[in-house]
Amino acid sequence: MTAVVRAEGLTxxxxxxxxxxxxxxxxxxxxxxxxxxxxGAGKTTTIRLLLDVIRPTRGHVTVLGAxxxxxxxxxxxxYLPGELALEGRERARDYLxxxxxxxxxxxxARIRALAExxxxxxxxxxxxxxxxxxxxxGLIQAFMHEPELLVLDEPTGGLDPLVQxxxxxxxxxxxxxxxxxxxxSHVLAEVEHVSDRVGIVRAGRLVAVENVAALREKAxxxxxxxxxxxxxxxAFAGLxxxxxxxxxxxxLSCTIDGRxxxxxxxxxxxxxxxxxxxxxxxxxxxxxxxxxxGRDDDRQEPA
Amino acid sequence: xxxxxxxxxxxxLIWWAIGISAFMTMxxxxxxxxxxxxxxxxxxxxxxxxxxxxxxMGGLQDMTSGAGYLQSVxxxxxxxxxxxxxxxxxxxxxxxxxxxxxxxxxxxxxxVARRRLLLERFAAFALGLLAVAVVTLLVTxxxxxxxxxxxxxxxxxxxxxxxYLVGLFFxxxxxxxxxxxxxxxxxxxLAGVWAVLGYVVVTVGQNVEAVAWLxxxxxxxxxxxxxxxxxxxxVGDYLVLAGASAVLVLTxxxxxxxRDVGV
Numbered sequence: 001m002t003a004v005v006r007a008e009g010l011t012x013x014x015x016x017x018x019x020x021x022x023x024x025x026x027x028x029x030x031x032x033x034x035x036x037x038x039x040g041a042g043k044t045t046t047i048r049l050l051l052d053v054i055r056p057t058r059g060h061v062t063v064l065g066a067x068x069x070x071x072x073x074x075x076x077x078x079y080l081p082g083e084l085a086l087e088g089r090e091r092a093r094d095y096l097x098x099x100x101x102x103x104x105x106x107x108x109a110r111i112r113a114l115a116e117x118x119x120x121x122x123x124x125x126x127x128x129x130x131x132x133x134x135x136x137x138g139l140i141q142a143f144m145h146e147p148e149l150l151v152l153d154e155p156t157g158g159l160d161p162l163v164q165x166x167x168x169x170x171x172x173x174x175x176x177x178x179x180x181x182x183x184x185s186h187v188l189a190e191v192e193h194v195s196d197r198v199g200i201v202r203a204g205r206l207v208a209v210e211n212v213a214a215l216r217e218k219a220x221x222x223x224x225x226x227x228x229x230x231x232x233x234x235a236f237a238g239l240x241x242x243x244x245x246x247x248x249x250x251x252l253s254c255t256i257d258g259r260x261x262x263x264x265x266x267x268x269x270x271x272x273x274x275x276x277x278x279x280x281x282x283x284x285x286x287x288x289x290x291x292x293x294g295r296d297d298d299r300q301e302p303a
Numbered sequence: 304x305x306x307x308x309x310x311x312x313x314x315x316l317i318w319w320a321i322g323i324s325a326f327m328t329m330x331x332x333x334x335x336x337x338x339x340x341x342x343x344x345x346x347x348x349x350x351x352x353x354x355x356x357x358x359x360m361g362g363l364q365d366m367t368s369g370a371g372y373l374q375s376v377x378x379x380x381x382x383x384x385x386x387x388x389x390x391x392x393x394x395x396x397x398x399x400x401x402x403x404x405x406x407x408x409x410x411x412x413x414x415v416a417r418r419r420l421l422l423e424r425f426a427a428f429a430l431g432l433l434a435v436a437v438v439t440l441l442v443t444x445x446x447x448x449x450x451x452x453x454x455x456x457x458x459x460x461x462x463x464x465x466x467y468l469v470g471l472f473f474x475x476x477x478x479x480x481x482x483x484x485x486x487x488x489x490x491x492x493l494a495g496v497w498a499v500l501g502y503v504v505v506t507v508g509q510n511v512e513a514v515a516w517l518x519x520x521x522x523x524x525x526x527x528x529x530x531x532x533x534x535x536x537x538v539g540d541y542l543v544l545a546g547a548s549a550v551l552v553l554t555x556x557x558x559x560x561x562r563d564v565g566v
Binding site (some may be wrong): 051053054055074077079083084086088089090099103 | 304307310311314404405406408409411412413414415416417419561562563564565
């Protein structure tokens with residue numbers, strides 16, 4: 001199958017300031033792609049390049065098989081800007097109707113259903129909408145024409161937790177119907193539950209693209225073990241993947257990179273009375289990409 | 304798209320139409336008292352005004368005849384300037400203002416090519432300004448009849464078309480500057496300075512050799528030189544104005560089509 005988004009050597013400079021450097025990326029049909037990075041890393045630059053809001057300095061990008069300059073293809077894209085501006089006396093409902101018309105028509109019932117789902121009041125003039133309500137209007141306009149590709153820049157900003165859950169459910173439905181989603185965030189926790197893959201961008205460069213499942217496997221886990229009697233520290237020394245090992249009497253604590261298999265087998269020689277394993281903190285691995293580059297070989301050669 | 308832009312402009316267009324009509328009403332309303340006091344407003348009285356001021360007001364040769372009065376107080380300076388300012392502000396709302404506010408970002412991601420987007424916004428601006436021109440023309444004509452000004456409707460139409468074209472020119476200029484820069488204040492400043500200087504060179508500057516040639520780039524030259532209120536429609540001059548606007552709009556299309564939006 002052809003890629004929904006294909007970027008080759010995509011580069012953008014704002015004058016001399018680097019926005020994005022040499023991005024090569026493919027997003028496949030039917031996947032949810034999480035695009036991660038801190039503010040200013042180049043997420044919004046990438047997204048604006050896909051939608052032809054800005055033009056690349058070098059490189060090339062196709063979206064849904066067409067060059068980004070082709071206007072007609074944008075009817076098949078739903079876009080939520082990172083800084084959504086809605087102004088004026090116009091009611092949100094009328095603005096949505098306008099956007100729907102330009103994109104080729106949307107049944108009003110679908111707009112109503114989305115508004116109900118997100119609990120958005122569309123009868124309010126847009127300048128009077130709160131930040132959260134503006135974001136809801138932004139989500140409605142992105143989803144309403146059931147686009148083949150959804151491009152969502154920081155979609156959860158300003159939404160309360162209940163609405164965030166509803167939004168994630170909507171993203172899952174889009175994936176279930178075989179459509180594609182690209183969503184950016186600076187917080188992995190927001191996207192890890194719905195994303196199939198995540199790309200991590202840092203200082204204008206894509207530093208990693210990972211399967212979320214693989215990322216979980218890489219995750220750093222804190223583990224505590226309690227035994228019925230004091231255990232010798234040497235029994236656990238040098239286990240692959242085990243770091244920050246501390247043995248104090250009958251208690252052991254450490255962090256594990258990757259699989260906990262070696263530790264479990266070593267512990268099995270003693271009587272375990274209690275075991276605590278924290279959920280893998282993807283945020284932590286995510287952050288290691290930012291603190292150091294090229295840590296990929298860490299897994300094979302534990303400290 | 305055009306309808307949506309017109310809806311966005313609606314309020315400001317209505318206010319401009321009301322404002323300009325009020326201005327007409329006020330000035331044409333006092334014409335009867337001026338006609339009846341020729342010694343106060345006649346040529347001799349006006350000769351007491353300083354020369355530069357008289358030049359700035361287009362000469363002030365004849366205040367007591369209907370056409371002279373209308374030309375001096377309405378069509379010379381104030382109404383074309385009001386139209387120019389109205390056009391600049393509305394044209395700025397077509398592109399530069401929404402771009403600065405951030406609302407243009409979503410609009411350029413709609414399935415509408417940039418060129419078409421700009422042309423439709425320009426069309427909305429031109430139609431909106433036309434509506435203001437038609438309304439104010441009707442008000443002027445009604446008032447002129449009411450105070451027995453003695454100026455024919457054809458002459459009013461000729462003058463008013465000129466006013467509209469002056470507005471169209473400055474609106475197109477603002478649009479082109481906004482399309483190229485994406486910024487509101489510089490676009491407005493460029494058009495504003497062009498308007499003020501353009502007016503000065505065809506009035507006070509017409510006798511100053513060093514600047515008199517600048518009249519060729521002043522829209523007011525093409526507006527006023529044919530004396531539409533006295534001599535009817537100056538077709539050639541007006542075509543120059545319309546052509547200049549067309550060139551500016553074309554420039555705007557090309558500039559906007561190449562540019563990054565909102566950065």
